[in-house]
Amino acid sequence: MAPTDSDAGFDPDPFATDLDGPRATDRWQHPARPHEVTTGTRRAFDGKLLHVRVDTVRMPSGATSGREIVEHPGSAVVLPVTADREVLMIRQYRHAFGRYLLELPAGLIDPGERAVETAGRELIEETGYAAASLRHLTTVLASPGYTQERSALVLATGCHPVPHEADEDEPIDVLRVPLANLGDLLTPGNTAIENAQAMLGVLWLLRLDALGEL
Numbered sequence: 001m002a003p004t005d006s007d008a009g010f011d012p013d014p015f016a017t018d019l020d021g022p023r024a025t026d027r028w029q030h031p032a033r034p035h036e037v038t039t040g041t042r043r044a045f046d047g048k049l050l051h052v053r054v055d056t057v058r059m060p061s062g063a064t065s066g067r068e069i070v071e072h073p074g075s076a077v078v079l080p081v082t083a084d085r086e087v088l089m090i091r092q093y094r095h096a097f098g099r100y101l102l103e104l105p106a107g108l109i110d111p112g113e114r115a116v117e118t119a120g121r122e123l124i125e126e127t128g129y130a131a132a133s134l135r136h137l138t139t140v141l142a143s144p145g146y147t148q149e150r151s152a153l154v155l156a157t158g159c160h161p162v163p164h165e166a167d168e169d170e171p172i173d174v175l176r177v178p179l180a181n182l183g184d185l186l187t188p189g190n191t192a193i194e195n196a197q198a199m200l201g202v203l204w205l206l207r208l209d210a211l212g213e214l
Contacts, residue, residue, distance in 0.1 A: 014074055014109045014118070015139045015152055034060035036067075044068070049108075072142075072149035076118035077197045078105040079137070079205055080129060080156040081214055086176040087205060088127050088159060089198070093171070102175070102185075103198045106151070115139075115152030123156055124164050127174045132158025137204060140197070151197050153204055157214070179209055 040056040051071040058064055080088040094101050107122035109115060116134045124130050135155040142149035166172070177185070183206055185192045186199070193199050208214050 070147035076115040078119045085179040091173040104201045119154035128164045129159040130162040131156035
């Protein structure tokens with residue numbers, strides 16, 4: 001058996017991908033400019049999920065300021081498509097907003113786990129479907145102004161039902177949306193999808209379908 005990152009004594013990068021994709025070209029790169037530099041940091045809050053630190057930074061002008069940074073373990077968002085060209089979406093209650101939201105399956109990346117592994121696990125746990133193939137498409141930064149949270153978008157194709165036990169403390173409704181109707185969720189004024197990660201996932205699915213890659 002080939003050695004793994006864990007055998008070498010360190011956890012793998014959960015967002016690493018074996019895909020060869022285009023990198024930023026000169027068109028998108030800019031010359032280096034003076035930027036703020038961290039001169040100190042302190043812990044402000046340590047919770048079960050989130051951790052907050054406060055950095056002191058020196059600005060290009062020489063002035064100092066503070067930056068409150070939310071540390072997050074990262075997540076994987078699944079873009080699941082069945083052999084019948086249906087997208088598996090879920091509806092679940094979100095306490096922070098006090099209502100049900102239409103989303104894509106997603107979950108936190110466990111220590112030592114790669115994003116594609118998280119995606120496969122969460123897909124089964126939340127929908128009762130498994131994927132024939134998983135592909136890490138890209139990684140997005142949730143809100144880089146204040147958090148380090150990253151979300152991997154993982155395409156799951158050939159999704160099919162498998163035995164699983166639903167979590168009674170996390171009731172979830174699974175919806176099968178025909179891929180041909182997916183664009184109807186993204187019309188001006190339509191609030192069917194409010195979750196940013198789910199919206200990005202839907203856009204990716206529409207893009208891949210237009211390219212004939214689904």
